[in-house]
Amino acid sequence: xxxxxxxxxxxxxxxxxxxxxxxxxxxxxxxxxxxxxxxxxxxxxxxxxxxxxxxxxxxxxxxxxxxxxxxxxxxxxxxxxxxxxxxxxxxxxxxxxxxxxxxxxxxxxxxxxxxxxxxxxxxxxxxxxxxxxxxxxxxxxxxxxxxxxxxxxxxxxxxxxxxxxxxxxxxxxxxxxxxxxxxxxxxxxxxxxxxxxxxxxxxxxxxxxxxxxxxxxxxxxxxxxxxxxxxxxxxxxxxxxxxxxxxxxxxxxxxxxxxxxxxxxxxxxxxxxxxxxxxxxxxxxxxxxxxxxxxxxxxxxxxxxxxxxxxxxxxxxxxxxxxxxxxxxxxxxxxxxxxxxxxxxxxxxxxxxxxxxxxxxxxxxxx
Amino acid sequence: xxxxxxxxxxxxxxxxxxxxxxxxxxxxxxxxxxxxxxxxxxxxxxxxxxxxxxxxxxxxxxxxxxxxxxxxxxxxxxxxxxxxxxxxxxxxxxxxxxxxxxxxxxxxxxxxxxxxxxxxxxxxxxxxxxxxxxxxxxxxxxxxxxxxxxxxxxxxxxxxxxxxxxxxxxxxxxxxxxxxxxxxxxxxxxxxxxxxxxxxxxxxxxxxxxxxxxxxxxxxxxxxxxxxxxxxxxxxxxxxxxxxxxxxxxxxxxxxxxxxxxxxxxxxxxxxxxxxxxxxxxxxxxxxxxxxxxxxxxxxxxxxxxxxxxxxxxxxxxxxxxxxxxxxxxxxxxxxxxxxxxxxxxxxxxxxxxxxxxxxxxxxxxxxxxxxxxxxxxxxxxxxxxxxxxxxxxxxxxxxxxxxxxxxxxxxxxxxxxxxxxxxxxxxxxxxxxxxxxxxxxxxxxxxxxxxxxxxxxxxxxxxxxxxxxxxxxxxxxxxxxxxxxxxxxxxxxxxxxxxxxxxxxxxx
Numbered sequence: 073x074x075x076x077x078x079x080x081x082x083x084x085x086x087x088x089x090x091x092x093x094x095x096x097x098x099x100x101x102x103x104x105x106x107x108x109x110x111x112x113x114x115x116x117x118x119x120x121x122x123x124x125x126x127x128x129x130x131x132x133x134x135x136x137x138x139x140x141x142x143x144x145x146x147x148x149x150x151x152x153x154x155x156x157x158x159x160x161x162x163x164x165x166x167x168x169x170x171x172x173x174x175x176x177x178x179x180x181x182x183x184x185x186x187x188x189x190x191x192x193x194x195x196x197x198x199x200x201x202x203x204x205x206x207x208x209x210x211x212x213x214x215x216x217x218x219x220x221x222x223x224x225x226x227x228x229x230x231x232x233x234x235x236x237x238x239x240x241x242x243x244x245x246x247x248x249x250x251x252x253x254x255x256x257x258x259x260x261x262x263x264x265x266x267x268x269x270x271x272x273x274x275x276x277x278x279x280x281x282x283x284x285x286x287x288x289x290x291x292x293x294x295x296x297x298x299x300x301x302x303x304x305x306x307x308x309x310x311x312x313x314x315x316x317x318x319x320x321x322x323x324x325x326x327x328x329x330x331x332x333x334x335x336x337x338x339x340x341x342x343x344x345x346x347x348x349x350x351x352x353x354x355x356x357x358x359x360x361x362x363x364x365x366x367x368x369x370x371x372x373x374x375x376x377x378x379x380x381x382x383x384x385x386x387x388x389x390x391x392x393x394x395x396x397x398x399x400x401x402x403x404x405x406x407x408x409x410x411x412x413x414x415x416x417x418x419x420x421x422x423x424x425x426x427x428x429x430x431x432x433x434x435x436x437x438x439x
Numbered sequence: 440x441x442x443x444x445x446x447x448x449x450x451x452x453x454x455x456x457x458x459x460x461x462x463x464x465x466x467x468x469x470x471x472x473x474x475x476x477x478x479x480x481x482x483x484x485x486x487x488x489x490x491x492x493x494x495x496x497x498x499x500x501x502x503x504x505x506x507x508x509x510x511x512x513x514x515x516x517x518x519x520x521x522x523x524x525x526x527x528x529x530x531x532x533x534x535x536x537x538x539x540x541x542x543x544x545x546x547x548x549x550x551x552x553x554x555x556x557x558x559x560x561x562x563x564x565x566x567x568x569x570x571x572x573x574x575x576x577x578x579x580x581x582x583x584x585x586x587x588x589x590x591x592x593x594x595x596x597x598x599x600x601x602x603x604x605x606x607x608x609x610x611x612x613x614x615x616x617x618x619x620x621x622x623x624x625x626x627x628x629x630x631x632x633x634x635x636x637x638x639x640x641x642x643x644x645x646x647x648x649x650x651x652x653x654x655x656x657x658x659x660x661x662x663x664x665x666x667x668x669x670x671x672x673x674x675x676x677x678x679x680x681x682x683x684x685x686x687x688x689x690x691x692x693x694x695x696x697x698x699x700x701x702x703x704x705x706x707x708x709x710x711x712x713x714x715x716x717x718x719x720x721x722x723x724x725x726x727x728x729x730x731x732x733x734x735x736x737x738x739x740x741x742x743x744x745x746x747x748x749x750x751x752x753x754x755x756x757x758x759x760x761x762x763x764x765x766x767x768x769x770x771x772x773x774x775x776x777x778x779x780x781x782x783x784x785x786x787x788x789x790x791x792x793x794x795x796x797x798x799x800x801x802x803x804x805x806x807x808x809x810x811x812x813x814x815x816x817x818x819x820x821x822x823x824x825x826x827x828x829x830x831x832x833x834x835x836x837x838x839x840x841x842x843x844x845x846x847x848x849x850x851x852x853x854x855x856x857x858x859x860x861x862x863x864x865x866x867x868x869x870x871x872x873x874x875x876x877x878x879x880x881x882x883x884x885x886x887x888x889x890x891x892x893x894x895x896x897x898x899x900x901x902x903x904x905x906x907x908x909x910x911x912x913x914x915x916x917x918x919x920x921x922x923x924x925x926x927x928x929x930x931x932x933x934x935x936x937x938x939x940x941x942x943x944x945x946x947x948x
Contacts, residue, residue, distance in 0.1 A: 291811050291812060291814070292810045292811050292812065293801055293802060293807055293810055293811070293812055294810065296794070296797075296801050296812055299790070299794070300787055300790075300794075300798060303787045303788075303789050303790060304783070304784075304787045304788070306780070306783055306784040307783075307784055307785070307786065307787045307798065309746065309766060310744075310746065310766060310776065310778060310784050310785070311766070311770075311798045311799045312765065312766040312767030312768075312769075312770045312771075312799065313767075314765075314767070
């Protein structure tokens with residue numbers, strides 16, 4: 073009660089703050105990281121320049137950044153659909169694995185089909201498997217109110233272990249020196265890439281989905297329902313909208329989009345399914361979606377920044393900095409950006425100079 | 440009453456981000472008087488009293504108690520100085536007894552509580568002021584009126600010399616109101632000062648010794664009751680003359696629109712049951728339902744509009760079965776619903792006027808184009824409604840949470856009444872509105888009835904019921920009693936029925 077510093081809610085998000093604060097956060101994060109790098113005996117400036125070069129400094133680095141950004145974009149777009157309706161789909165990682173599983177199953181079953189048939193079939197299989205993984209937790213949520221955060225999270229483990237079972241067991245490549253991976257896909261099962269980079273057609277999926285979501289939410293009747301339900305379930309129910317149906321539909325789509333990310337990874341990048349192929353894209357995408365405030369165009373940009381962080385991290389590792397410090401640095405950046413984000417909505421007030429906590433709601437609650 | 444002021448507030452200013460709730464307000468109360476603080480919603484009455492009771496700290500100004508300057512850091516300081524406030528929403532722990540609630544948060548307690556002693560002291564206190572509070576009763580067993588008396592006893596026990604009551608009569612029946620006023624009089628006779636926050640002129644005329652009128656955060660005047668009339672007070676409060684009140688006119692009564700017979704509803708959680716509800720409303724009729732909170736008022740509305748399931752009975756709308764239908768089907772049957780929770784249910788606060796106005800009709804042929812919504816037409820539709828219903832907007836896309844309560848309600852009514860509904864369910868439609876906005880809402884409802892709609896008005900304001908309704912029923916513990924023609928009902932009688940007396944009992948007495 074007598075704490076000298078309080079957070080005061082801003083009446084509207086300050087436009088200046090929403091630009092400067094992320095910038096300051098990143099600088100602070102780098103400064104914090106620099107201290108640790110220095111303590112660990114590395115030159116922070118060298119490390120940072122290696123990291124930046126690795127992510128954005130060269131054509132190769134940039135292309136790797138985009139490669140890492142593709143699954144982030146697709147998953148974040150999928151997640152953003154569910155988040156809009158206040159459905160906390162933490163299961164993108166599992167949906168991505170299931171999408172990869174579905175696409176791989178098609179690729180391994182009919183490897184000789186023409187690519188004009190095979191790729192669409194993989195596309196559909198990936199979306200269907202991801203979609204099913206999204207709907208499974210949606211049904212108990214819609215009709216019984218079962219918390220989807222827990223159920224989507226748990227299904228991640230099921231999906232990851234299911235893929236592990238396959239790549240360690242029935243689908244293991246007999247010529248793979250016992251590594252947990254499937255045989256290489258046929259040529260026909262591979263998505264085209266751009267030039268001699270590893271950037272694949274998955275980026276087009278991301279862009280098209282971003283456009284579809286943007287216009288779908290803004291201009292269709294269904295998008296209108298999603299917006300209303302997301303902002304006020306009571307108002308939506310009162311206006312006669314079918315909430316359970318929309319919960320299932322949205323989770324189906326959300327899962328299907330995340331599943332597509334898995335399809336794009338196996339078909340566009342790796343050409344096979346392997347153990348642990350995602351370094352947690354489905355989780356990082358949650359942060360991307362959140363930081364982008366669910367806006368599709370912003371998701372694309374933020375994904376590229378996060379892709380750069382990941383690509384830069386890899387090249388930092390190859391310059392001798394241990395992987396643990398790299399992950400720590402990534403963590404620090406996230407921590408500061410997320411922490412700074414709150415300051416675009418609240419401002420710090422020192423008592424003495426101060427009025428009390430603002431915003432009608434908050435002072436009523438404070439009583 | 441010649442003695443000097445007990446409390447004096449000088450030049451009080453309170454700013455919240457974006458609003459000045461109090462602007463250089465002067466206010467004083469003497470011992471032994473009931474001082475009414477009159478103003479419309481948003482005029483800054485509650486803020487001013489929250490400052491006096493230590494809830495907020497003023498941005499500027501000074502407070503004197505017995506000519507000594509004081510500064511309260513929190514409500515405890517204010518209570519220690521003898522200032523106690525009874526809030527509109529009671530601050531009591533349901534699972535505790537009255538005595539436990541009274542000593543809760545008190546600092547002077549010894550480590551081991553002697554509840555017997557405390558209860559005896561409370562019983563004496565309660566008796567001497569005629570409050571009739573049983574100190575060992577659990578709070579959840581008490582009615583709303585009794586809980587209010589617990590709050591008053593709590594303040595007396597803590598030695599309050601100045602008692603502030605925030606709109607105390609809003610939750611009371613007319614009989615309970617009279618008892619409350621008698622208690623307040625007893626308190627002032629013993630030298631206490633009572634501040635009564637209210638927006639009702641009648642209450643000022645009935646009980647106050649003096650009145651201070653606030654308008655838009657400023658104090659307009661402090662007058663003795665003998666110097667004022669209700670009309671003059673209204674003028675001070677609004678800054679203009681009272682709007683002309685609607686006159687009762689004979690309406691053409693048509694076919695039965697709503698018919699409920701033997702409807703039973705099981706309450707979930709804290710929600711009450713509804714038992715054997717029989718109600719019918721004909722076209723052109725306005726039927727009022729009153730009751731104390733927690734007796735099934737909102738549940739009755741929710742059952743009709745499909746938001747709550749019935750366990751048995753029949754509901755018909757225009758002769759068609761309407762029991763346990765979805766909200767959409769009820770909307771399509773021509774039922775409009777003005778919920779009590781304007782921003783939580785009726786409107787989506789973060790969206791603009793267009794989105795809020797098309798919330799129920801976005802699927803209609805007029806506005807939809809395949810899977811898309813025709814937002815050009817939606818905009819025209821919005822403009823038309825805004826003109827017809829006199830909603831004042833700064834922009835069509837600005838969040839409706841930024842509108843005044845009156846404009847929000849107009850917007851809500853515009854959507855609900857635009858398509859000539861057959862049945863209008865209005866729950867507390869004028870809650871929180873100023874006099875002019877209330878009058879506008881009343882006109883719109885009467886207008887609907889004149890055009891042949893059946894109107895069910897669930898209200899907490901008996902004046903509103905008597906002004907608008909043709910018939911009136913009372914909900915008590917989920918049972919609908921009465922259903923009297925309004926000419927045969929009296930405020931007294933309705934008040935007794937709200938406390939559970941049946942119609943025949945009332946007549947007999």
